[in-house]
Amino acid sequence: MSEPLLKVRDLKIGATVYPPGEKPHDIEIVHGVSFDLMPGKVLGLIGESGAGKSTIGLSSMAYGRGGVKITGGEVWVNGRDILKSKLSDIRKLRGGEVTYVSQSAAASFNPAKTIMEQVIEASVEQGKFSRKVAEDRARNLFAKLGLPDPDNIGARYPHQVSGGQLQRCMTALALCPEPDLVVFDEPTTALDVTTQIDVLMAIKEAIRDTGVAALYITHDLAVVAQVSDDIMVLRHGETVEYGTVDQIINNPQEEYTQALVSVRSIEHEEKAPTEEPVLSVRNITARYQGTKFDVLHNVNVDLYPGQTLAVVGESGSGKSTLARVITGLLPPREGEIYFNGRTLTPDFKHRSREDLRELQMIYQMADVAMNPRQTVGTIIGRPLEFYFGLRGSEKRKRIIELLDEIELGESFMDRYPAELSGGQKQRVCIARALAAKPKMIICDEVTSALDPLVADGILKLLLNLQKIEDVAYLFITHDLATVRAISDNIAVMYKGKVQRYGGKTQVLSPPFDDYTDLLLSSVPEMKLGWLEEVIANRKMESAGN
């Protein structure tokens, strides 16, 4: 058996933390991780945020990001321990033998230079290829990665291509110097599902054709199952489980891995439309001030009391704009909204306090949805005080009730948002919305910034609260698994129009329109060979047409 290309032994990584009110001190964030990567193989590193997966990935370039130090262990690349190498040797390694693809291509490309210049930069700088050879290689790679007009796309600037294309350009950039190892750090996380599938396929084919080895870092087990040979599950800087894809997906040993594999297994029975809808959106057309382009065209949806309407679509489909129109932040150009049987005033400034109270909102980023200078008690207590005039012990009692409902408890009352985890923050935001005793809550991508297991907990909580409080949710999301888990009705949005609308079972069953079909089939499934299947199906369909 040949030597592994990358051999990591007992890797330890530390960082200095600066907790408020305490002395800065060093902590260890990766505790002795070991693995091997054979030439031409792909290892998936998976774990939630803070698991240390990116940090481990970067250590294969002997790099510690932002104050992170590699404190112990060995990293062997091509038979050399790079942690003991001189800086000048490491410089040859980076961008030569080992290259990197980051999560946000948009933030990684220099907007002032053409794509070609940046793709060939490393090869030319390292003296690996002449400019001409490097450009030929780049054009070949563009073609291989399925970019349109591969001969000329290099002359464009980063803003002149789409997000998915730019991510493929970045892959070309990483492959251009003929590296032995590429580190992919969440390369598809920022993309829409329909774009993700193409990029994923392009990456997979490029890896296969060039015979390069890769570390593939992601938090999405279904994605990593499509591209890697082995998977390592990480948590809190330690290896939870390390095995072949087949073993991890089909026969996980550890409890944590099992939870990851079976995530989103929430069952929710669809409820039939009852009585009068609590919210009716009628013929809404809207555009942003100063633009000449309608972002919503003639939208009609209904939300029934105590039920959930999921509004699903990719970025730019107008789903968040719909939320802004309903909340009154963006008065529509045409159309009307009925709430509780009354016509809702377009501008929230002119709405009655009752209307404001009965329509609450939960935001995607819980971090910025709470004032960092207010305690949890103040944040939840304010709506109680504002809408119901509760004061003193009465208010305190109600706050504690709400904290219990969101499964946090009284001890959280005096904490500041900075002292909460991501999931806890979102729970506090839910409590703030519930404090107003609303008829309806708009949930704008409330779980997309959270790790899968945490998101699962939030969804379960929301479903539970719906039963207790009989509140209706307008649930905006791009994630179809979430939609399946919680909705009663679904509206699929595409380019500002409602493409498909109805009960959950009806919307998710064939016959589909083209867009819904594309969207549904693009959601990664937790099974081996899913990617090939989908691509093969699509090719057959287009051949048939």
Place this chain on the structure above:
Amino acid sequence: MKNIPVSALIGLFFTALYFLGAIFAPLLAPYGMAEVVGDVWEPSSADYWLGTDNIGRDLLSRMIYGGRTTIFIATMATVISFTTGAILGIFAAVSGGWVDQLLSRFVDLIMSIPTLIFALVVLSVTPVTVPMLILVMGLLDSTRVFRLARAVAVDIEVMDYVEAARLRGEKTAWIIFREILPNALSPLVAEMGLRFIFMVLFVSTLSFLGLGVQPPEADWGGIVKENKDGIVYGIPAALIPAFAIATLAISVNLVADWVLNRTTSLKGGRG
């Protein structure tokens, strides 16, 4: 309050020294403020530690009383400039639209006239009293604070928690004082240190030009003016208040820098 850097300690020490000197001036000064006790421009001696001034008053006593006036005026003017500037600035950011335009363009208009010349014109047509001086200085300087407060508040104003407060139906006053101001405080406090120094320089300049504190009241700028002719004869009396202004400026700055570092490193945490 642990881990205060040495520079901030030095700053705190001298700032405290000057402020205590200002507060306890009558107890500390060996002679009266306007009391003629010796000859003109006597050198320093055991009786007169810093010597005497251009008409034979004890310079140390005048420095202590002068510091009191200068620091008092500068502090009051800073308070006025901050309350007006910060509240109007945040108000403009929160209101947006024509309110913002009106206030901002008015501030631009005022700022387009050099502050010193504007102050000289105003003070030459109004009676030069201490309250008048404080008011003119405070209002003119509030334009700078307005710009800063507005810039900071515009960033905070787009945060989801402010939107949440608006959607709750909160009044503008709550949004300004409860949602935005606490989060805008750290840059404003740091700016306050700087503005205080500019106020000290401003009042000293005005006094030097004869439109600030009127004799026989002492202030540092005035002392420089009274003793400036001595420099030609090698008499250092005019340099002493200049030195005091410089050290006060530096020490307040050191403190302000530290406050800024401390509060911004706690982004999102308790400050």
